[in-house]
Amino acid sequence: MFEVVVIGAGQAGLTAAYWLQRRGLRPWRDFIVLDRNPGPGGAWRHRWPALTLGRAHGIHDLPGLPLGEVDSSTPASELVADYFERYEREFGLPVERPVRVDTVEPEGPGEDAPLIVRAGKRSWRTRIVISAAGTWTKPFVPHVPGIESFRGRQLRTVDFWDAEEFRGQLVAVVGGGLSAVQFILMLEQAGAETVWSTRRDPDWVDDPFDERWGVAVEQRVDARASAGLVPHSVVRNTGIPPWPEYLAARDRGRLVSDGPIARIRPDAVEFANGRVMPVDAILWATGFRADLDHLAPLRLREPGGGIKTRDVVKVVRDPRVLLVGYGASASTVGATRAGRRAALAALARIPARAPIQALAT
Numbered sequence: 001m002f003e004v005v006v007i008g009a010g011q012a013g014l015t016a017a018y019w020l021q022r023r024g025l026r027p028w029r030d031f032i033v034l035d036r037n038p039g040p041g042g043a044w045r046h047r048w049p050a051l052t053l054g055r056a057h058g059i060h061d062l063p064g065l066p067l068g069e070v071d072s073s074t075p076a077s078e079l080v081a082d083y084f085e086r087y088e089r090e091f092g093l094p095v096e097r098p099v100r101v102d103t104v105e106p107e108g109p110g111e112d113a114p115l116i117v118r119a120g121k122r123s124w125r126t127r128i129v130i131s132a133a134g135t136w137t138k139p140f141v142p143h144v145p146g147i148e149s150f151r152g153r154q155l156r157t158v159d160f161w162d163a164e165e166f167r168g169q170l171v172a173v174v175g176g177g178l179s180a181v182q183f184i185l186m187l188e189q190a191g192a193e194t195v196w197s198t199r200r201d202p203d204w205v206d207d208p209f210d211e212r213w214g215v216a217v218e219q220r221v222d223a224r225a226s227a228g229l230v231p232h233s234v235v236r237n238t239g240i241p242p243w244p245e246y247l248a249a250r251d252r253g254r255l256v257s258d259g260p261i262a263r264i265r266p267d268a269v270e271f272a273n274g275r276v277m278p279v280d281a282i283l284w285a286t287g288f289r290a291d292l293d294h295l296a297p298l299r300l301r302e303p304g305g306g307i308k309t310r311d312v313v314k315v316v317r318d319p320r321v322l323l324v325g326y327g328a329s330a331s332t333v334g335a336t337r338a339g340r341r342a343a344l345a346a347l348a349r350i351p352a353r354a355p356i357q358a359l360a361t
Contacts, residue, residue, distance in 0.1 A: 001125040002031055004346045005117050007104075007294070008132035009035035009095045010042025011060065012324035014084060015339025016130050016346075017093045018063050023347050027094035032124065034117070035097040036137075040088055041081030043136035048161050049075045050186055060336045062087050104129050104321070105297045115320055128346045131295060132324045132339070135288035142286060146264035153281040157288075163190035166281060170195065172269045174261065175285030176202055181240055181255060183285055188254055195277050197269070198257040204250075205239035290326045313342045322346060 004020055006013050017033050025031045037045060044059070053059060053076050061067055067083050088095050099119045107114045107125065117124045139156040141147075147154075157179055163186040173184050176198035184194045240246060249255040258277075263270040268278045292300075292307065300307045300317045307323065308316040315321040322342040325335050 001114060001127070003126065003350050004031040004128045004130060005115075005124050005126040006031065006033040006130045006132060007101050007117070008042070008134055008325065009033050009037070009040065009084070009088070009093075009097070010044075010132060010134050010325065010335070011062070012134070012335035012339040012342075013042075013130070013132035014062055014087060014093065015336050016132060016324060016343045017095075018091055019340050019343030020346065021091060021093070022064075023343065025347070027092055031094065033093060033095045034099040034101055034119065034124075035095055036100045036133075038098050039081065040084035040095075041077065042084065043134055044080035044084075045077050046136060046158065047075070047077045049077065050163065051076045051182075053079060059083075062336065063340070065090055101133070101294045103294050103297050104131075111319055128320050128322065128349060130322045130324060130342045130346060131292070131326075132335075132342075133291040133294070134325045135290055138289040138291045139284070140287050140289050141284045144261050144264050149266045150264050150282065151266045152279060154284065155281070156284045156286075160283065163187050163192065166190060166192040168192065169280035170278065172197060172261075172277065172279045172282045173285060174198075174282065175287065176200065176240075176257070177285060177287065178240065180283075180285035181246060181249075183283055184254060185245065185249060188249075194254070195269070195279065196255065196257045197259065197261050197271065199260045202255070202257050203239035204242060206242060290323075292326075295321065311341065311345070313338050314345055319349065 006016050020031050065087050101119050103118045105116045114125045139158045167190050170193040172195050173180050174197045187194050258271045260272045261269050262272040268276050270276045302308045313322045324338040324342045
């Protein structure tokens, strides 16, 4: 039986694995990391080639091995995959892939009973599960009347690959986060026309995107998770920074929202303000939900729909389960901090080990 099984080898999962090993657990014997991807990189390996590590999209250093200087023109999918592969190799982390976890089930009654992690015909017994499955596999598309009738192309953030596919077309981009903003600018550069839909007025912010701002965002997200409510995404709480290229696009009328969509027609979108725009495609940049389906047998959800947590990572309904990449820890900075918290919390629950004081984050 393993002491800990980590589900997911993204930013949070690798951080947790690092601290488990650093504090004395033996790879492959005491703990293991199960990753659904065919190779390293987490969700980053699936990002479109035009996405690079710039101001809007960055990755926090993993503990013990900084990313270092990078070529800003190299796709983030390549850079991060190489970085994570180097990290796994440097510290000998026990990552097994591809393994798609189906369920986590209790072996018996009581909080001291082992958990059974199942993936197809395989299973692993463990005292503790650190679930770091992330959100990339759970893109969210809101239901809009008429959505099924649209005859053009509909795609989500996870489906986007190359803006050149839309040259000469009119694309409705839906969503108020940075991904939607960047899709609009990429499509414009590729020769596509766009119309922008957001549920609320775009949230332009003046505060600098620094560490203090990031902590404040995480605190707002964590407040809902701590109350057992479905947490709002980190992106929803960030807003749009007043960077020159964004302000210029707003000034020329490109980053101006028509508001929410009231109805979708077979060949057009109808906005709540009455405007009807014929479109060739709809790009749903409307965020993600946490990948928690494998935890359903444990009945962790509260009446509010979320999983109630304390100290960011601890699940109130079952102390054998630790969540990272959920709620406030869904950002890369938050995931790194939460990965360490989860590892230390797991170690404190292992029998015959002295409780370990959690490090400040």
